[in-house]
Amino acid sequence: ATNFEGGSFDVVWAVESVCHAEDKQDFINEAFRILKPGGRLILADFFATKEQFNEEEQKLMHDWVSGWSVKALAFTPQFHQGLERAGFEGIDYQNATENVRRSAKELYQYSVLVKAGGKMLTEGRSDRQEGNVRAVHCQYPALERGLWSYGIFLAHKP
Template identity: 35%
Template sequence: MANENVIIDYFDTCEIHYRRLWDLQNSMAMHYGYWDETTKNFPDALKNENILLAQLIQVQRDDIILDAGSGVGGSAIFLAKEFGCKVIGVTLSEKQVATSRLNAKKHNIAHLVEFHQKDYLDTGFPDGYFSVVWAVESICYCADKKDFLSESSRLLQKNGRIIIADGFLKEGSLNNTEEKQMRLWLEGWGIPNLSRESEFTRYLEPLQFKSIEFKDCTKHVMPSSQRMYYPSLAVYPFIKILEWLRIRKKIQTQHVIGAIYQYITLRKKIWKYGIYLGVGAKH
């Protein structure tokens, strides 16, 4: 895991941006969402991603799901309400745990969901405890993705499923401009690095994951990426002034810069958004 304090500070300090642009209080979502021909609006896109991932991984009522990097609880609450399954969410942020528990009570689903302040690299749960590991835009915060996959392999029951939705770096080397632009995005969001698809597949195979599948969903997140870009571009000068006046923190300015460059780099195909599915056969 990257520096835990950096990640906690990023999410706790920049939550105000998610509340304003992502309607966090109602959406309970901090992910890109998924746009297709049936999507009517942004809230639909956010919900669609949870629906799609649940369909791909074939969530069942008797599943026990680990939501690794559970944010404010949106995916866990969706899964529990929609399928009646048990979901345990883990996040580094004590603030997010408190918010998640309040959200669960608000949606009358607290009997099916739990939220804990834990590192998903060292959860403390027994071997083979979960039937599904669910990770939406959270594995990017792990410096060495192999560590997360190793812990997931340990936690999964025999034939348990893993699903990961995240950003993946393009194949090949980056030029200086591409490296600089990616750094402005990733550092702005507290992300240490992105894996390449080829690297990630290579990490999965020695851990005895089978039926590995990757879906490139870049075009389905582009509208959300663009939705972040234009407001961020517009407010950046004002955010910078507020930082200078000590009304806003530097990390909030960096977050806005990151929101600008995530779109620039996605449009230039320096990275892509993808979904990984796999079945664990270890236990």
């Protein structure tokens, strides 16, 4: 929870940040609490395309999201249900995956170059930097396998 008083904001705007919340419902509930009546939640983030992955898919997803210090992505229908449970109305979801595909591919190509550069390009990097390279190396293959989407939610507090 935040220290903000309830009903303090007209808008809660979250871009690629809710994925970092360990409990997505906690975020949703807090957003609802701090919004004024009539306020809006707008968020753009990464979402899992299915509730359960097989072992190979799970490894690929873990290698990606853990490199960005994310525990797990929310499954889109469950996130939608969480918004409803909190009391949000007029919930709209737009799949914007095609808007990020090019960027994901370019990041993947960068990671291939870094990995090909071997020790010269990896020496002296921190564990976090290594995790970032691993993440961008796994993100695009996971996208190509249809394991995640990029979505935009808009919801209103009545």
